[in-house]
Amino acid sequence: MRDKPRTLLTPGHALVVIVLLMAILGLSLALIVQQSMNLTAIANAGVGSSSATVSGEETDNSANAGEATQTNEETPNGEHPTDDSSVSTDTRININTASSEELQSIIGVGPVTAQRIIDHRKTIGRYTSVDQLMDVTGIGSKTLEKMREQVKVE
Known part of the structure; x- marks a missing residue:
């Protein structure tokens, strides 16, 4: 009695399925690349900010301890810190x-x-x-x- 299958998959249907799968794959890859770029940017920004924080803490600690010795470090604008006023401008x-x-x-x-x-x-x-x-x-x-x-x- 049944000479025909219940569902017919024509070449047009197969093409639509293949195109949809390719679009989904492309979108997934784009999201993965975007996420990796975000994580790289965060990691790079974290490296720059952590060194600034560490040097800032060292300056705060030496200023709070009242040490009279000067270091050879310069501030970002090229001046040598000479008193506690440079610390309080944060x-x-x-x-x-x-x-x-x-x-x-x-x-x-x-x-x-x-x-x-x-x-x-x-x-x-x-x-x-x-x-x-x-x-x-x-x-x-x-x-x-x-x-x-x-x-x-x-």
């Missing part, structure tokens, strides 16, 4: 102690994002790196790069 916001209003003064941070930063801080205890802001909903790599020069972790 206007970056400490994300571990900042209030919602202080966080909103950062470019790219509104009231909702400021509250999310505070909520995440409560969840993890304290930030150990500026890069941890990537874990906050609404902060991506581009927003973090805008914020990086305005924030610090102490």
Whole structure:
């Protein structure tokens, strides 16, 4: 009785299936490449910011200890630090102690994002790196790069 199969797959149908599978594969590869580029950018930015943080901590510690010896290190503008006034000109916001209003003064941070930063801080205890802001909903790599020069972790 049954001479014909229940479903017929014509060459046109097979072509549509192949094109759909190729499109899905292409999209998957594009997302993987984009994610690897984001992770590379974060890793490169983290290397630059961690060295700046380390040198900043060394300067703070030596200034707080009241050491009278001068080092051969120069500030970014090429001047030698001579007194404690160079340390106190740091206007970056400490994300571990900042209030919602202080966080909103950062470019790219509104009231909702400021509250999310505070909520995440409560969840993890304290930030150990500026890069941890990537874990906050609404902060991506581009927003973090805008914020990086305005924030610090102490």
